[in-house]
Amino acid sequence: MADAGRSPTVPGSAPTGLSSSVAASRLERDGRNDVPTVRSSHLLTTVRRQLLDTIMLVLLTAAGLTALTADWTDCAVIVAVIVLNTILGTVQEVRSARSIAALADLTAPQATVIRDAVPRLIPSSQVVRGDLLAVSGGDIVAADATLSLAQFLRVDESMLTGESIPVEKTDGDRLAAGTVVSTGRGLAVVQETGARSSIGSIAASLSKIRPAGTPLQRQLATLGHRLAVAAAAAAVVVAGLNLAMGHGLETSVVLAISLAVAAIPESLPAVSAIALALAARRMAEAGVLARHLAAVEALGSVTVLAVDKTGTLTEGRMSVSDTWAPDISVAVGGVDLLSAAALCNNARNADDPLPSTHDDPLEVALVDAATAAGIDVAALRRRWVRVGEIPFDAAATRMQTTHRSGNRQVELCKGSPEAVLGSVLDESDPAAGAMAERWAAAGSRVIAVAGRTDGRWHLLGLVAITDAPRSTARGMIEQFRRAGIRPVMVTGDHQATAQAIASAIGLIGPGDHPLSAAEFLAGADGSVLARVRPEEKRAIVGELQRRGQLVAMTGDGVNDAPALRQADIGVAMGRRGSEVAKQTADLILTDDGLPSMISAVREGRRAADNLRRFLHYAVSGGIAEIVIMIIGPVLVVPVPLSAGQILWINLLTHGLPGVAMGSEPAVADVLTRPPRTPTDQLLDRRAGLRVALLGTWIATVCLLAGRIGAATGGSAQSTIFVALTFAQLGVAVALRPGRAIRHNPLLPASVGLNLLLVVLAVTWSPLLALFHTRPLTYGEWLLCVGAGVLAAVVGRRQRQDSSAVGGR
Ligand SMILES: Nc1ncnc2c1ncn2[C@@H]1O[C@H](COP(=O)(O)OP(=O)(O)OP(=O)(O)O)[C@@H](O)[C@H]1O
Known part of the structure; x- marks a missing residue:
């Protein structure tokens, strides 16, 4: 196999990527990057x-x-x-x-490549040998490629190897087409495309097996x-x-x-x-792409619509509305609350060499807040070089990074108050706990940040992040109910936050409380399930189905794929959804909004x-x-x-x-x-x-x-x-x-x-x-x-x- 990165005929490893004209001629020469499928049959065959x-x-x-x-x-x-x-x-x-x-074309997978020195989102079928492929969490690797730069990259290769634990990848490692990036980011030079890559063996394993x-x-x-x-x-x-x-x-x-x-x-x-x-x-035309005809028909019989909160019921535009620190001057190794929130963070800053295909809006909000407070995030990140990362884990609801500046080292952690105050810190902080409860009850998402230099974790503070409910959410919920479809919110967020948002949009009454996944699985019934871990979502869908419901479920992250697959109709968000979610789903909402679902x-x-x-x-x-x-x-x-x-x-x-x-x-x-x-x-x-x-x-x-x-x-x-x-x-x-x-x-x-x-x-x-x-x-x-x-x-x-x- 030729090494496209070094071969004189495929000189594609420059950081600027290929030029559009070279890419076009390679596409012409090598053909599309997809597995030849049984094309629509010839007219005579049809006759x-x-x-x-x-x-x-x-x-x-x-x-x-x-x-x-x-x-x-x-x-x-x-x-x-x-x-x-x-x-x-x-x-x-x-x-x-x-x-x-035509529908298949609209829902075809996409990839980010650097062309003419700018990141571009293109149909994966147009990726060519020598292209510089940018990957980040939730992406499906579009072609076989060699990593030229990797940042804490982990790839789920289970579809190739059966091994379900994501594999760490560093510079020089190979990425196989069709595997899924779990976390981190990377740049890789494409070596093989189309039928010559490993995509063929994988395409089938990603999608639902449909009768x-x-x-x-x-x-x-x-x-x-x-x-x-x-x-x-x-x-x-x-x-x-x-x-x-x-x-x-x-x-x-x-x-x-x-x-x-x-x-x-x-x-x-x-x-x-x-x-x-x-x-x-x-x-x-109304903004809902069906990936197969059975989904069109099944939509007519849906009885429950399980929705996530962020971006679906809320605007998905997060901003920091408040901060709280136990002591105004608290800093660990010189790193204070907002600096820590910007360092223990994967959202891009101005001079980031690696494009990210999906920045987490929560992390973007934290970078913006730090910038607004006068912090030069790019300079801060250059000064405190990241040397380690335990990526955000939705089950643990926290992430952790290690940074070095000269001979000083600091570990930072940010996550839900329960995770940080409850299990990271050695001592509980009642004042912080009370503050977090108050903000959550007002509908904010609360993030706690802690740092460690000397073997001991110190609480740096709390950040309240708001994300307003969509103005259309209440009307939508009513419409679904009128149509005999019960909306159920399934969120990873805190119970109090979920309750505040849910009652603001009329999903539950003021006195109703969200259920935990465990309560629901044990037989309780309700319209809001909070602090649900991604792996529980699938069980929740299964339970709803066991109760005789035909379930449509929205999702966007890598972790949502199993639940989307389990649902009778998996619904992915076109803009915010990860490639994996989109390719697992039965429907894709192009504008990420529920109104199109009702049409x-x-x-x-x-x-x-x-x-x-x-x-x-x-x-x-x-x-x-x-x-x-x-x-x-x-x-x-x-x-x-x-x-x-x-x-x-x-x-x-x-x-x-x-x-x-x-x-x-x-x-x-x-x-x-x-x-x-x-x-x-x-x-x-x-x-x-x-x-x-x-x-x-x-x-x-x-x-x-x-x-x-x-x-x-x-x-x-x-x-x-x-x-x-x-x-x-x-x-x-x-x-x-x-x-x-x-x-x-x-x-x-x-x-x-x-x-x-x-x-x-x-x-x-x-x-x-x-x-x-x-x-x-x-x-x-x-x-x-x-x-x-x-x-x-x-x-x-x-x-x-x-x-x-x-x-x-
Ligand atoms: N990037 C992050 N870093 C640290 N902690 C985070 C991050 N994102 C979320 N959290 C914490 O993890 C909790 C669960 O978040 P997660 O994103 O998994 O929820 P979700 O199910 O996607 O929510 P939603 O239903 O609102 O979309 C949050 O309430 C927050 O406290």
Whole structure:
């Protein structure tokens, strides 16, 4: 393997990094820094897949049969249906694949590189050999690289080695692509990218292992199979019936096949993929990036939203509001409170050689306070060189550093008052404890700072840090509650701080107290959990799930990854979130704020509603066709519909209106009703009965129209053909949610087009021959319109019961 740092062809180790032009030419030469994945399939492959679909194979058989018996008109209709179905299917598949690919690009990992002497955040896929990679806590190493500078760097290599304790890395050590930086910072020269790096073995281990398809899609598949069996059984009955009536084998078989094809809602998978992909796109516009479609759908069923505090419920802009020292002049080895807070601190100062990808806002606030107090932080850090660090540990809630100036050495520690006053200091300091309590009760985050020179720790003082609640937080909490989603705050902060913030935003009442993780895990219930250690977050999510909740959880740090993975929907913050959190999450909030989450919930529920509505429509239509073909021959006319007519109705009513129904606007109560239980059946007994009722009703009115038509000298078959199309399109319009038509012009447009096509089928002579139809009399037209209206009326009534048809 070439050493990119030294090789004359890859001279990238200069501190200024590569120039943009060199980087561009290397990207061109070496290719993108990602593992070649199965790219979106070729158009021809998609077409072939469509044609090899079972339903298509059945149709091809029917076409073959009609050709064999020289039944050219039916053959032509079947071929037309095959062609049109393939085009529709391909277009839908390509469209949803495109939206998914666009989302994948938006949520792709990013890396910081030094280019043209400035740090730049770029997509990891554009990192090239010789790039100077800057890494810090929470980053995923973008490529195999050699460290040229490391500051207290620890890397979690468990995905490579299985070893869960982070490994310390120093100058000259190798960093493997895909491993995760736990703490510290470093600069490294990229050696290998793309498939030549170790990324390939790792990409998979980072993300959730997700079952193929979303839960709803899997339910749809099961339902689809059941319907197919039912349709096949009905087809056998129809074939038998026709044979018994002496219609000949070929006619009976083709009729049966057409019925089976029409009765199975074969466009369901396509409609569901489109509905979810559209929802994902609209969510992205609202600032919520879904990393896979299952998340879009699951969002609609979320019952608990576990949120962290800082930056999510609060502004995330910290500032020091107060300081307290036990004695005004206290200093350890010459280092006082604010100097210590700036030294025992990893936020950058003005002349820091190492860029940091994520400065902790708390540490930035401390550096700012020191600067405001007249301390030259850069000079201070040069004078007191850091020689050791025990990085901030969220479980211990403190960090510690060792500094040397000439022959003097000082150890500094900062952290939560409990950690510093309680376990670092040898003696407790009641005055400090009382002060910390007072500040925390007022909603501040309190940091205690201590120093040691002579083997004894001395308290240097306390710092109060404020971070105002977001102005939108209270409204958001109310909105989530209205939508049946319970917000729960899970924070590492002190109980008193958590309580103050939580009551300020209306999460808990004034008398309510936050729970500890242990209390919650032991069975207590509450909306605020405080002093939660990162490793407890995962258990808390698990406990909520055990209590039957579907949990969405926000997080941003390296330590949050296990909880994000455990949650049904892990939500990472786009700006403040670490790369690990983002790559583990299911959703990324680009603006770090919760308001966009509520729009996302709306989209998730809307997509699920639309699917249910389409299912109601498609299955009732299928039932109507079956009833007509079984009852019709006995009561009305020997062949109520020809094979071509059945297929044409199927194509007209399922194709474009199906896609249109997938993009209906959200119903009015979408955010004020409780979430749907994920285990809810798509078509439970009640909904199934309604669908059956609607289907039978459609069949009844159509057969009636045919019968009256025939009695008045018309053609029963042509009347049933037109009446059934009108009835199905009437139901499509009737099931629409009660919003203005302009919200989804696609539906009226597709219904209009279909009406035109069916009218042409009974008026235009070439189509008359093709569909074996006859022109209708005025009376018959009236009957057909009547059938359409009667079907729509029942459809509308069923829509009033929101649960059956995907909401009002
Ligand atoms: N950089 C730091 N150095 C020392 N102590 C810190 C630092 N950051 C936080 N602490 C202490 O550790 C405690 C827990 O902080 P942590 O950042 O782990 O909480 P969190 O769960 O991320 O909080 P939130 O829910 O508010 O985002 C804080 O209350 C504070 O006392």
